[in-house]
Amino acid sequence: MTEQSYVKIIGKITPIPADKKSMLPVEMHSTKLEILSRADPLYSSECPRDAAPQLKLEKRHLHVRSMAPELLAKAILVTAIRAHFAETECIETFCPTFMGIQSEGGATLFSVQHPGKSMDKPQTVYLTQSSQFYLEKMVPAIGDCYTIDKSYRAESSHTRRHLTEFLHAESEYGGILTFEDHLDKLRDLLQGIAKHFLLMGRDLLTQLGKLEHVQKFYEQTKDIMILEHVDAIKECRRLEIYKDAVTKTHFDDRDDIPEAQERELIDRIGKIVFLTKFPKEFKSFYMALDPKDPSRVLGCDVEVPGVGEIIGSGVRESDLAIITERLIASGENPADYTEYLDLRKYGHGKTSGMGLGVDRLLTYLLGAFSIREVVAFPRFPGYVRP
Numbered sequence: 001m002t003e004q005s006y007v008k009i010i011g012k013i014t015p016i017p018a019d020k021k022s023m024l025p026v027e028m029h030s031t032k033l034e035i036l037s038r039a040d041p042l043y044s045s046e047c048p049r050d051a052a053p054q055l056k057l058e059k060r061h062l063h064v065r066s067m068a069p070e071l072l073a074k075a076i077l078v079t080a081i082r083a084h085f086a087e088t089e090c091i092e093t094f095c096p097t098f099m100g101i102q103s104e105g106g107a108t109l110f111s112v113q114h115p116g117k118s119m120d121k122p123q124t125v126y127l128t129q130s131s132q133f134y135l136e137k138m139v140p141a142i143g144d145c146y147t148i149d150k151s152y153r154a155e156s157s158h159t160r161r162h163l164t165e166f167l168h169a170e171s172e173y174g175g176i177l178t179f180e181d182h183l184d185k186l187r188d189l190l191q192g193i194a195k196h197f198l199l200m201g202r203d204l205l206t207q208l209g210k211l212e213h214v215q216k217f218y219e220q221t222k223d224i225m226i227l228e229h230v231d232a233i234k235e236c237r238r239l240e241i242y243k244d245a246v247t248k249t250h251f252d253d254r255d256d257i258p259e260a261q262e263r264e265l266i267d268r269i270g271k272i273v274f275l276t277k278f279p280k281e282f283k284s285f286y287m288a289l290d291p292k293d294p295s296r297v298l299g300c301d302v303e304v305p306g307v308g309e310i311i312g313s314g315v316r317e318s319d320l321a322i323i324t325e326r327l328i329a330s331g332e333n334p335a336d337y338t339e340y341l342d343l344r345k346y347g348h349g350k351t352s353g354m355g356l357g358v359d360r361l362l363t364y365l366l367g368a369f370s371i372r373e374v375v376a377f378p379r380f381p382g383y384v385r386p
Contacts, residue, residue, distance in 0.1 A: 004039035060377060060385060069208055070374045076201040077362055078148060081169050084192030090144040090171055095131035101336045102126055108154045127152040132353055133340055135172040139351055146171035156381050160370035161307055161360055165379040172353040179298045182315050182352040183274060186302060194218035214365055220272050228277045241265055254279040263308040273303040285326040288315040307364045313354030320344035
């Protein structure tokens, strides 16, 4: 009989004698074994678990058989996320993945042909990058709400944390009157997910040797560093993390910190960081302006060592005049956002929201090198296999 063959065993299951040890919780005494499907004996050499990353991608349909721990961990993590939202009375809801307009971030949208009003005139629609706008529209109806679904980014990013299709847990909260209220929501979210993941996944995490790592993450959620963008720039200068390493050029106060340098900064800090209050010019028009410095926004990216950003979030701008002005300033057409602007026109409950990359969080929790190691069938530039 070869590895991966399917068999039917008929026999008797008995408790393990007190003086014996076994990898199984019981003993199996078989009286009959029937081979249902014999696997080719070459299976073990086709794609062993320790194969090179490229072979694991080429033979993904076989390699996935070795990914049971990662697949189970992802299922448990999603259940843990839902458990936190249920515990905090945040309602699960469901949003469309087809978008009718090419709005902000249009350069990284996937376009597809959707049936039109007549058979001969299909219309171009776009795969969603975020369910935020739909969740915001549902807050006035049901209060705090969330969704867990796929999002898509047509980015040519060949990093170990980027995918073109990824699992996105997004939530919107009402009654957020201050930035501190929003940060409290993020703390509660991280602690809640870690708590439920530990409770639900203890046996699996122990088997994987990751229990202490996840316990450490839970403890870190109680001691999060809040770092404003301007102070992150100062830290980069102090730690000699350069904008251009060749010329040793430092970042200016209002520079965006690229992914590689940002990840190095977080790795050297060595703890969970809430990176906050970015210059408004490189954040979305819907992020509320900081009352103390209107040139910056009340945004917060949650960063963890080894992976970098796992959550993008922020307080939403509630003033109709301000958000319309910022739309125009960012080159957008307010007519494309009529429904979104109506949220402000007909009453806005001071909301905030976040988007959690589930696969990125799992990458961190399992200590994986690449996000591709925790996704059964990853999609990234140049790789879309059957």
